[in-house]
Amino acid sequence: MHKTEAPAETLIIDDDEPPSGRLAIDTLYPAPPAGIDPIHLTRPVFILPAQKTSLPRHPKLSPETRAFQKQFFPGATVRDWHDWQWQVRHRIHTYERLNQILPLGPDEFLADHTVQLPLSITPYYASLIPKDVPDHPLRRCVLPTAGEWIKMPCESDDPLGEDHQSPVPGLVHRYPDRVLFLLTDFCSTYCRYCTRSRVVGHGGIRASRARWEKAITYIAANTSVRDVLLSGGDPLTLSDDRLEWVLSRLRNIPHVQIIRIGTKVPAVLPQRITPALVKMLKKYHPLWMSLHFTHPDECTPETLTACALLADAGIPLGSQTVLLKGINDCVETMTDLMHRLMALRVRPYYLYQCDPITGSGHFRTSITQGLEIIRGMRGFTTGYAVPTYVVDAPGGGGKIPLMPDYVSGHTSDDLVLTNYENRSFTYPDPGLESLQTVPAAE
Numbered sequence: 001m002h003k004t005e006a007p008a009e010t011l012i013i014d015d016d017e018p019p020s021g022r023l024a025i026d027t028l029y030p031a032p033p034a035g036i037d038p039i040h041l042t043r044p045v046f047i048l049p050a051q052k053t054s055l056p057r058h059p060k061l062s063p064e065t066r067a068f069q070k071q072f073f074p075g076a077t078v079r080d081w082h083d084w085q086w087q088v089r090h091r092i093h094t095y096e097r098l099n100q101i102l103p104l105g106p107d108e109f110l111a112d113h114t115v116q117l118p119l120s121i122t123p124y125y126a127s128l129i130p131k132d133v134p135d136h137p138l139r140r141c142v143l144p145t146a147g148e149w150i151k152m153p154c155e156s157d158d159p160l161g162e163d164h165q166s167p168v169p170g171l172v173h174r175y176p177d178r179v180l181f182l183l184t185d186f187c188s189t190y191c192r193y194c195t196r197s198r199v200v201g202h203g204g205i206r207a208s209r210a211r212w213e214k215a216i217t218y219i220a221a222n223t224s225v226r227d228v229l230l231s232g233g234d235p236l237t238l239s240d241d242r243l244e245w246v247l248s249r250l251r252n253i254p255h256v257q258i259i260r261i262g263t264k265v266p267a268v269l270p271q272r273i274t275p276a277l278v279k280m281l282k283k284y285h286p287l288w289m290s291l292h293f294t295h296p297d298e299c300t301p302e303t304l305t306a307c308a309l310l311a312d313a314g315i316p317l318g319s320q321t322v323l324l325k326g327i328n329d330c331v332e333t334m335t336d337l338m339h340r341l342m343a344l345r346v347r348p349y350y351l352y353q354c355d356p357i358t359g360s361g362h363f364r365t366s367i368t369q370g371l372e373i374i375r376g377m378r379g380f381t382t383g384y385a386v387p388t389y390v391v392d393a394p395g396g397g398g399k400i401p402l403m404p405d406y407v408s409g410h411t412s413d414d415l416v417l418t419n420y421e422n423r424s425f426t427y428p429d430p431g432l433e434s435l436q437t438v439p440a441a442e
């Protein structure tokens with residue numbers, strides 16, 4: 001169903017950014033070097049210079065963002081633009097509005113509003129998408145296409161079997177010592193490949209205290225649960241007060257050792273990471289975060305500011321990335337993304353094979369391609385920069401790590417290994433008769 005667009009406001013652009021404390025990032029918007037594919041490397045790597053101890057509260061808007069804001073949100077002030085609630089209120093969630101901002105191609109027109117997952121894009125994220133690049137990776141991540149109608153035999157709405165491992169609504173208990181607690185089904189921006197497209201944006205797992213109470217009661221009663229992952233939808237779209245209510249209740253359960261939050265907010269709504277939010281979050285340590293990133297172009301000065309606030313609050317940051325055809329499925333793009341994440345102080349964590357959800361065939365690559373990407377990274381760059389490639393086993397089998405095979409054989413005394421340069425080495429290891437396989441690293 002098409003929803004009503006929020007009313008446009010009057011044109012007022014005020015330059016109210018801090019006049020001082022500018023970083024090098026303010027001037028880092030050069031054209032890509034000659035010969036570099038502009039789709040895959042359009043932005044510089046943003047790094048907080050060592051001599052700076054803090055960032056200005058808001059980075060200066062890029063010329064592209066400023067032009068976008070003036071054209072499509074002429075009533076907004078710069079202060080509005082930096083306000084996460086303004087971003088959410090003005091998210092693009094009708095096809096009419098989307099077509100004004102990013103004129104739709106034939107395939108996108110066909111998708112219209114009948115696809116399963118609703119449409120929503122924050123103005124900030126839309127501003128990162130050049131309107132004249134039809135196959136731009138960020139565009140493909142968030143604009144519906146007719147491909148979402150095509151259901152392949154291997155696909156299902158709930159390929160991970162979460163609904164069968166859910167003892168109370170919105171809580172998945174698959175592994176022995178940890179649970180997945182879905183706080184809300186709302187996201188400010190919906191990813192077209194979302195594993196939970198069957199529930200997000202549909203109102204099935206609303207943010208309600210009555211439902212949360214049931215989940216917390218379950219966690220409190222199950223003393224084996226030492227780790228709670230808050231996800232959704234996006235938990236950081238909740239207000240500080242509501243999020244704190246959940247965190248404080250969980251922190252009062254003695255056997256809950258760590259709390260994790262899974263979010264895409266730093267990529268699609270970095271304005272949400274406010275000093276007030278991190279001040280609240282740091283009261284509930286040990287608190288970890290898994291940040292969802294897909295492409296190097298998501299690593300902007302705004303994201304740098306958001307991640308710096310989180311990291312400075314002592315929150316360990318890890319990344320999650322879904323391997324997506326035509327978006328990040330080559331060594332260069334994946335390596336670039338991981339390098340940028342490390343510069344944001346986000347440790348690359350998981351690279352997911354795209355789950356076979358209904359209508360995702362146009363996003364999936366082969367497993368072989370995923371393994372080749374890992375092979376193209378391991379040894380060629382910092383070990384920290386290489387994520388663990390996993391398949392979430394259909395049917396609820398959990399995450400299974402995959403690694404290229406570096407064992408090329410063995411003798412009775414030696415293990416024969418192939419290094420990243422495809423050179424062979426032997427490692428003395430008597431007793432190899434029993435060696436059949438080498439387990440992949442956790």
Ligand code: SF4
Nearest residue numbers: 187190191194233264
């Ligand atoms: S942010 Fe996460 S939950 Fe929300 S649409 Fe994207 S993948 Fe799905």
